[in-house]
Structure formats: C-alpha cells, structure tokens
Amino acid sequence: MENKDLIALIAALLAFAASLISIGTSFYRTGKSIKASKESTEASNNVSLQLGNLTAETQGKQRFIETISMQRVQWINSVRDNFSHLSKITYTMADIRERKEPIPDTLKNELYYYVNHLELFLNPTEDITKVFIELKDKVSHYLLSDTAYSSSLYEELMHNLHYVEQVILKAEWKRLKIETLEGTEVRKMKKIHRKTARKIDEERYDLLLKNYYERQE
Numbered sequence: 001m002e003n004k005d006l007i008a009l010i011a012a013l014l015a016f017a018a019s020l021i022s023i024g025t026s027f028y029r030t031g032k033s034i035k036a037s038k039e040s041t042e043a044s045n046n047v048s049l050q051l052g053n054l055t056a057e058t059q060g061k062q063r064f065i066e067t068i069s070m071q072r073v074q075w076i077n078s079v080r081d082n083f084s085h086l087s088k089i090t091y092t093m094a095d096i097r098e099r100k101e102p103i104p105d106t107l108k109n110e111l112y113y114y115v116n117h118l119e120l121f122l123n124p125t126e127d128i129t130k131v132f133i134e135l136k137d138k139v140s141h142y143l144l145s146d147t148a149y150s151s152s153l154y155e156e157l158m159h160n161l162h163y164v165e166q167v168i169l170k171a172e173w174k175r176l177k178i179e180t181l182e183g184t185e186v187r188k189m190k191k192i193h194r195k196t197a198r199k200i201d202e203e204r205y206d207l208l209l210k211n212y213y214e215r216q217e
Contacts, residue, residue: 079169090140
C-alpha cells in the first residue's frame with residue numbers, strides 16, 4: 001500500500017472514530033437531558049402535592065374557625081338575651097318590693113329559671129363565671145328575702161352584676177376577633193378577661209375581680 005493510500009485510510013479511521021465519539025456524546029447528553037427532565041417533573045409534582053396538602057390543611061383550618069366563629073356569635077347572642085331577661089325580672093321584683101307587695105310565684109319561678117339557666121352557658125372553671133354566680137345569687141337572695149328593701153343597695157348589687165356581664169360579653173367578642181384574625185382557637189381567657197375588666201371600670205375591677213386575677217402574681 002502506498003503512503004498516500006495509508007494516509008487516506010488513517011484519516012478515514014480517525015473521522016469514523018470522531019463520528020462515534022460525537023454520537024456517544026450526543027446520546028449521553030440526551031440521556032442526561034431526559035433524566036434531568038424526569039427529575040424536574042417529579043420535583044414539580046412533589047411541590048404541587050405539598051402545596052395541595054398545605055392548601056387543603058389551610059382550608060380545613062379556615063372552615064373550622066368559621067364554624068367556631070358562628071357558634072360563638074350564637075352563644076354570645078344567647079347569653080346577652082338571657083342577661084337581659086334576668087335584668088328585666090329583677091327590676092320587676094325590685095319594683096314590687098319597693099311597693100311592699102308580695103312577689104307572685106310565677107315571677108319567682110322565672111327568676112329561678114334564668115338564675116340556673118345562665119350557669120349552663122358559662123364555663124364553671126373561669127374566675128369570671130365564679131364572680132358572676134356569686135353576684136347573681138346575691139341579687140336573687142336579696143330580692144327573695146324578708147330583709148327590708150333598699151333601692152340603693154339593690155342598685156349597687158345590679159351595677160356590680162351588670163359590670164361582670166359586660167366583661168363576659170366584651171371578652172368573648174375579643175376572643176372571636178382574635179380567632180378570626182389568627183385562625184386559631186383561643187382557649188385561655190384569663191388575660192382577656194382581666195384586660196377587658198380593667199378597661200371597662202378600673203374601680204370595679206379592683207373591688208370585684210382583682211383578688212381573683214392577681215392573687216398568684
């Protein structure tokens with residue numbers, strides 16, 4: 001074989017080898033591209049799944065808070081109505097006592113009903129409930145007793161009772177607002193009760209509630 005033919009053969013072999021390398025590189029790059037695309041798709045699917053789970057969880061919490069909020073509004077309205085009925089009965093009884101007339105049994109039964117009924121609405125473990133029970137019992141016992149009636153004493157008892165009723169209602173509205181904004185249920189009410197009570201009437205707070213809310217501080 002002549003030198004020219006040998007050189008041509010070597011050149012052809014080198015070209016063929018280069019072609020094989022190029023094809024191999026192309027296949028390698030294509031394989032990596034397919035793998036990368038697959039990994040990207042899987043990652044995207046995982047993110048979508050996580051976002052879906054997060055969205056479902058968020059929606060679930062939102063529905064829970066909405067349900068709690070509706071129940072709280074209904075509860076607040078019911079308690080307020082019962083407070084109002086109790087006040088109406090006590091005012092009627094006070095008027096009868098002032099006229100020195102006997103209190104009808106029907107009115108006494110109404111008083112018993114609301115005095116006991118209201119306790120079922122309130123949390124017996126909360127200090128504000130304990131104070132409310134103590135005050136409404138004082139009012140009812142005074143009106144039903146044979147003690148000489150004093151309008152000034154009755155008014156003072158009712159002022160105290162109304163004050164605690166206001167604290168209960170306003171604190172519950174505050175709880176509802178916090179739950180709506182933060183999306184979580186508020187279970188501990190001591191700080192809210194204390195802050196609300198002091199804001200409404202500092203003097204009555206000191207008189208009626210301070211010993212309950214600051215005895216451990």
